[in-house]
Amino acid sequence: MNRIFTILVSLFFLFHFCNCYAQNGVVTGRITDASTDEVLMGVTVGTGSSGTMTNDAGLYSLSLASGIQTLKFSFIGYTAIEKQITIKPEDTIYLNIELNSTAQQLGTVVVSGSRFEKKISEEIVSMQVIKPSFIENTNSISMDEAVNRTPGVNIIDGQANIRGGSGYSYGAGSRVLVLVDDVPQLAADAGDVKWEFLPVENLDQVEIIKGASSTLYGSSALNGVINVRTAYPTSVPKTQINFYQGVYQNPQRQELVWWGNHQPYYTGGYFNHSQKFGQLDFVTGGNIFNESSFRQGEYTERGRFNINTRYRFRHVDGLSMGLNMNSLLAHTGAFFVWMNDSLGYQPFGGMDSATTSIVENNYTRFNLDPFITYYNKNGNRHAFHGRYYQTKTQSTGERSTNAQLFYGEYQFQKFFKFGLNITTGAVATYSKIDAALYGIHDANNEAIFLQLDQKIGNLSVVGGVRYEMFRLDTMHENSKPVFRAGANYKISKATYLRASYGQGFRYPSIAEKFVKTAIGSLYVYPNPDVTGETGWSAEFGINQGFKISKWLGYIDLAAFTNRYHDFIEFSFGQWGKPSDPFLGIGFKSINLEDAIINGGEAVVMGTGKIGKVNINLVMGYTYIMPVDVNETHYQDSIISVHPELTSEQIDSMHMLGILKYRYQHNAKFDLDVSYKNFSTGVDVRYNSFMVNIDQIFNVEAILPGVKSYRQEHHTGDYIIDYRISMQINKYTKLSLITKNLLNREYTERPALIEMPRNFSLQVAVKF
Numbered sequence: 001m002n003r004i005f006t007i008l009v010s011l012f013f014l015f016h017f018c019n020c021y022a023q024n025g026v027v028t029g030r031i032t033d034a035s036t037d038e039v040l041m042g043v044t045v046g047t048g049s050s051g052t053m054t055n056d057a058g059l060y061s062l063s064l065a066s067g068i069q070t071l072k073f074s075f076i077g078y079t080a081i082e083k084q085i086t087i088k089p090e091d092t093i094y095l096n097i098e099l100n101s102t103a104q105q106l107g108t109v110v111v112s113g114s115r116f117e118k119k120i121s122e123e124i125v126s127m128q129v130i131k132p133s134f135i136e137n138t139n140s141i142s143m144d145e146a147v148n149r150t151p152g153v154n155i156i157d158g159q160a161n162i163r164g165g166s167g168y169s170y171g172a173g174s175r176v177l178v179l180v181d182d183v184p185q186l187a188a189d190a191g192d193v194k195w196e197f198l199p200v201e202n203l204d205q206v207e208i209i210k211g212a213s214s215t216l217y218g219s220s221a222l223n224g225v226i227n228v229r230t231a232y233p234t235s236v237p238k239t240q241i242n243f244y245q246g247v248y249q250n251p252q253r254q255e256l257v258w259w260g261n262h263q264p265y266y267t268g269g270y271f272n273h274s275q276k277f278g279q280l281d282f283v284t285g286g287n288i289f290n291e292s293s294f295r296q297g298e299y300t301e302r303g304r305f306n307i308n309t310r311y312r313f314r315h316v317d318g319l320s321m322g323l324n325m326n327s328l329l330a331h332t333g334a335f336f337v338w339m340n341d342s343l344g345y346q347p348f349g350g351m352d353s354a355t356t357s358i359v360e361n362n363y364t365r366f367n368l369d370p371f372i373t374y375y376n377k378n379g380n381r382h383a384f385h386g387r388y389y390q391t392k393t394q395s396t397g398e399r400s401t402n403a404q405l406f407y408g409e410y411q412f413q414k415f416f417k418f419g420l421n422i423t424t425g426a427v428a429t430y431s432k433i434d435a436a437l438y439g440i441h442d443a444n445n446e447a448i449f450l451q452l453d454q455k456i457g458n459l460s461v462v463g464g465v466r467y468e469m470f471r472l473d474t475m476h477e478n479s480k481p482v483f484r485a486g487a488n489y490k491i492s493k494a495t496y497l498r499a500s501y502g503q504g505f506r507y508p509s510i511a512e513k514f515v516k517t518a519i520g521s522l523y524v525y526p527n528p529d530v531t532g533e534t535g536w537s538a539e540f541g542i543n544q545g546f547k548i549s550k551w552l553g554y555i556d557l558a559a560f561t562n563r564y565h566d567f568i569e570f571s572f573g574q575w576g577k578p579s580d581p582f583l584g585i586g587f588k589s590i591n592l593e594d595a596i597i598n599g600g601e602a603v604v605m606g607t608g609k610i611g612k613v614n615i616n617l618v619m620g621y622t623y624i625m626p627v628d629v630n631e632t633h634y635q636d637s638i639i640s641v642h643p644e645l646t647s648e649q650i651d652s653m654h655m656l657g658i659l660k661y662r663y664q665h666n667a668k669f670d671l672d673v674s675y676k677n678f679s680t681g682v683d684v685r686y687n688s689f690m691v692n693i694d695q696i697f698n699v700e701a702i703l704p705g706v707k708s709y710r711q712e713h714h715t716g717d718y719i720i721d722y723r724i725s726m727q728i729n730k731y732t733k734l735s736l737i738t739k740n741l742l743n744r745e746y747t748e749r750p751a752l753i754e755m756p757r758n759f760s761l762q763v764a765v766k767f
Contacts, residue, residue, distance in 0.1 A: 003046045025087035026377070027095055028061040028317065030054075031073060036100035038234055041595075042117040043075040043099070044415075045379075051417045056232075056320060057312045061377045066091075073097050076109050076119045112207040113234040114462065115182075115216060115423045116413060116452050121543045122464050123626030124486030124500040125213075126558050126601065128152070130206035132231075134618075137672055137681055137723060139737045139762050141268060141405040142196035142291060143206070147226060149683060151603050152210055153670045156661060156764060158195060162210050163563060164597045165626035166225030167661030168749050169570045169589070173509040175223035177213070181230055181324075182409075183369055186220055187391045188431035189403035189438060191509025194391070197328050197365045199306055201240070201270035201285040204231040210601075211560065212504030215464040215484035218447050219429060222504035222535055222560075230308060230324075232279045233274035239767055246760030252743055256345050256753070258296050260357020266760075268292035282323070283308040294755055295335040296346045297358035302330035312473050318375035328365040337751035341705025343449070344753040348703070355395075363393040367432030381413040399517060401435035403510075418457040423464075424448075431510075438514040443472040451484070458490035462500075470507050470532075477507065477532055494545030494554075503536045506689040508568055512589040523586030525575040530589050535564035546606075551615060554605025554611060556736050560599055567592040567659065573697040588692070595659060598622035614679075616672040624664055632657030655691045661749060677727040687748070688716040697750040706750050717746035725762075735762040 031043045031054050039058025045051060046062070047069050054060045062071075066089045074080035078099040086092055113123040120127050128150050140146035148155040155161070156168045160176035178185045178193040185193050206228050213221040248264040250257050268289035273284055284307045291300040298649075310322035336357045339346040349355035369390040374382045387407040394400050411425035429445040451464035466486040470477045486500030514526045541558035568589055576584025603620035635653045639645060645653075665688035672681035698707040720742055725735035736759065743757035 014094070024089055025091045025093070025508045026061060026063050027069075027071065027087070027093045028059070029095040029097060030095045030098060030147055031060065031075075032058060033078075034100045040075055040078070040099060043078075043097075045071060046075055046417060047071060047092045048175075050378075051415070052377065053375070054379075055318045055375035055381075056373060059317060059375075060379075061317050062379075063377055070157060071095075073099065076098055076117065077101060085186070099751075109520070110205075110207045111229065112179075112182075112209055112225055114421075114451065115411070116421060116453075121494075121496045121545060121554060122460055122488050124460070124488070124498050125502070125539060126152075126210040126541060126556065126560075126603075128196065128208040128603070130208070132205070132615075133201040134670070134672075135200055135203065136242065136764060137679075137725070137735070138683060138721065139723070139735070139760055140200065141266075142195045143198040143200055143228065145229055146200070147206065147208070149618075149670060149685065150208060151618070151703065152601050152622040152666065153208060154663060154687070154748075155195075157752065159192065161662075162208070163560065163562070163599060163601070163622060164626045164659070164662045164664075167569065167659060169512070169568075172747045173506075173589075174220055174352075175506060177217050177219075177225050179217070179225065179227040181369075181385075182227065183387050184217075184220070184387050184407065185228075185389075187403055188389070188405040188443075189391065189401050189433045189509070190511040192511075193716070194328070194332070194365055196302060197304065197326065198228055198288070199230060199285060199287075199304075201242070201272040201287055201328065202230045202274075202283055202306065202308065205423050210558075211500065212484075212502040212535060212562075214482050214504035214506075215449060215466045215502060216451060218449075218466065218468055219505060219507045219532075222506040222564075223252060223532065224647070231274065231283070231307070233276045233283060235276065237273070237275035239273045240272070241269070241271045241765045242762065243267075244760050245293070245764040246737075246758050248758045249756055251745060251756040252346075253745065255342050256745075256756075258343075258346055259294075264292050264294040266293075266758075273630055278670045279312045280313055280406060281308075281310040282565055290755055295731065297333050297351055297356065298335035298347075299333045300330065300496040301332070304328040304329065313496045317377070319373075323560065324367075324369040324371070326365075326367050328363075330361070331365050331572045332361045332363075334361060335752070337703060338705070338753065341709040344705075348751075359398045359399065361393055362395075363391070365392075366390045369434065370508065379415050381411075383411045383413075384713060385409045385411075396434040397517070401433070402435055403431065403433045403435065406430045421453040422450070423453070424450045433510050435510075438510050439519055441473055441510055441514065443470070443510070445470050450461070460488040462486045470695040472507075473511075480505075480534075493649065494547075496543040497541075498543070499538075499540045501536065503534070505532055505534045508531045508589065512568060518586075521671075523576065523581060524570075525586050525588040527575075527588050527590060530568060530591055531566055532567045533564060533568050533591065535562060535567075549610050551606055551608035551610045553604065553608075556601075556603040556605075556726040558601045560601070562597040564595040564597075566602070567591070567595040570694075572694045580618075585696075594629040595627065596629060597624055597626045597659070612675065614672075614674040614716070617670070618665070619669040619671075622666045624662065624666075626659035626662045626664070628659050630659055632681065634700070658692040660692045660694060661690060662692075663690060663716075678725070679727075681722070681726045683721040683723075684718065686716060686718040689714050690749075693750050703751050709747075713745075717744065719744060719746065731765055731767045733764045733766075735764070736760075737762060 018754040039395045041052040041056045045060045066087050071083045108120040137145045144155045161622035166175045173191045208226040213225045216641050246266045261567045270287040287304045306326040313319040337348045338344045348357040368387045376519045389405040391403045409427045427447045431443045433441045436551045447468040449466040454461045467481045484502040488498040508530045516526050539560040543556045545554045571590045575588040601622045607615040668688040669684040721739045722741045723737045740757045
């Protein structure tokens with residue numbers, strides 16, 4: 001192990017200091033989009049013997065031997081051009097270039113898969129991209145609502161689940177790592193994401209990686225990554241203001257209505273302004289939301305404000321630095337489970353403060369993120385990202401928390417002329433928690449990583465390794481090195497085959513180890529002995545691009561398997577003492593021995609014009625078979641010695657071998673059509689029946705109505721949203737959005753009925 005660590009450190013410093021070049025003459029300049037005049041980052045500039053890439057300001061600088069040189073400028077989605085220049089010793093030539101876009105296939109560019117820009121069809125893993133227009137058109141109030149519309153992804157009561165890799169763990173821990181601009185967003189205590197803290201008002205795009213990604217991103221990326229990439233100013237200042245008002249309708253079952261003639265409602269809005277001030281890039285935004293919910297006792301009052309800055313040094317080519325800030329203040333009432341299925345929108349324990357399961361929270365979130373980026377004249381990239389993140393909550397009962405996280409990452413990238421890209425770096429995190437829920441704890445985490453990306457003709461090969469160390473209080477846990485490997489081969493002009501294998505790991509969160517609390521009659525017990533979980537995922541896929549007139553798209557097919565060891569799941573049992581409330585029966589996080597998830601996925605995406613009509617399409621279907629290996633073996637052993645069991649009893653026993661809180665079938669469909677000043681869209685989501693849950697939910701004395709409700713609603717759920725909008729003038733768009741158009745009654749987890757039909761009117765102003 002020490003030998004591996006030494007090799008990685010040696011490679012890290014070798015590539016860091018490998019920076020040799022001849023200084024005979026220099027050519028430098030800026031590269032922009034010919035039609036929009038926007039700067040282009042990541043453009044390859046080179047001759048046959050040397051090369052570089054443009055930085056985040058679109059600038060490049062390349063040292064060349066004297067004489068006649070032919071420079072080639074190439075970038076994904078643009079027509080490459082060549083320029084012949086004559087270099088003299090000690091001379092500097094200024095050469096600005098404009099590149100023209102080419103639209104022969106959908107060339108969505110992503111960064112998260114390899115930490116540098118790459119066409120999505122050339123990645124070795126399945127990825128999805130969410131654009132800002134999608135969030136605006138669907139009036140997704142927070143980021144989780146938008147992500148939940150993505151094929152293969154489900155958000156169950158705030159917890160992200162990619163291809164069945166996670167179930168529902170009562171707000172503790174996450175196998176999906178959520179990032180903003182490559183910086184982790186998981187809280188130091190619960191290890192969960194606060195979706196309302198993410199900046200929906202300032203987006204470039206959201207990139208979703210499906211599959212283990214621990215090599216590049218570390219713990220919590222066991223099941224995948226959601227990376228929110230914010231936008232920087234363009235050459236023209238931009239301001240956007242969006243506000244909306246919504247009202248909930250009565251559900252079809254009138255016994256669910258508790259509000260009389262005072263309809264539940266929500267209202268909110270956000271703004272964003274971006275502008276360049278000389279060398280300074282400045283972005284600011286804010287978001288407010290107020291809801292009087294359809295669930296009794298549930299409400300939200302929150303406001304958020306953020307600033308992003310970046311300064312590009314005039315006299316030091318390639319150097320930029322900045323400071324980003326985001327802050328949130330909120331007051332909420334959280335609804336956990338129903339009174340019973342007839343009173344599904346009323347809380348367990350009623351509204352009496354002595355018995356209610358409603359939890360009221362006052363909480364703040366604050367982060368401060370400094371960063372520095374430097375591209376040298378050889379195109380090598382040095383980057384540092386830091387973060388201070390505080391989450392503070394004051395809650396009813398003994399549930400208050402105060403968690404602080406300090407994060408730092410150094411990253412180095414080197415691009416070689418023969419198609420090799422090296423990404424290496426080091427990461428350190430320190431957490432400090434003082435909470436009535438968990439006690440007082442501190443933890444630190446250090447890691448080094450290395451990834452190699454090699455392109456040889458139509459073949460792209462990727463390999464990576466990471467080593468990580470973890471300490472919690474006096475406990476130390478070292479991960480084994482985790483590896484990643486994969487390949488992507490371009491068969492024809494728009495056909496790509498890919499295969500990948502990636503290992504992952506996750507340390508349990510503070511909450512999973514030490515939480516002790518009660519919500520109504522449901523108790524959650526700590527388990528300090530729960531250990532980290534490991535796993536791997538493999539995928540084989542094909543991406544086929546297509547073009548219909550001016551409409552570009554692709555079809556993506558994938559088969560995948562995920563294997564986990566020491567899988568962490570919340571489990572129901574007698575974890576307390578007989579003298580404890582409810583005889584010590586409750587929930588606790590434990591390690592299962594093994595779990596397997598096999599499945600397949602089909603995704604179709606398209607954008608562009610057919611005739612004079614703009615059409616945007618996202619649709620996908622995901623199938624999984626999530627198996628608790630040990631429970632399956634146990635049930636099979638019982639079945640084998642009891643031949644008298646009926647087929648119905650055997651089927652019921654087999655269901656216990658399915659991992660809890662998973663949908664085996666999941667389908668998403670979103671179509672947006674626009675013509676001149678009008679646009680309309682429909683969004684459809686389908687989840688199959690959740691066959692296995694914690695069996696305690698079926699006990700009538702614990703949670704009335706769950707068993708009978710599941711017996712009645714056993715065919716799955718489909719939800720349809722509809723929207724229509726009109727561009728009133730150059731600056732203003734008016735939209736009417738209907739969510740749950742058919743007013744269907746459905747649940748995403750037991751004892752929690754989701755929203756009835758609601759209408760919202762949205763006004764968006766851009767100038």
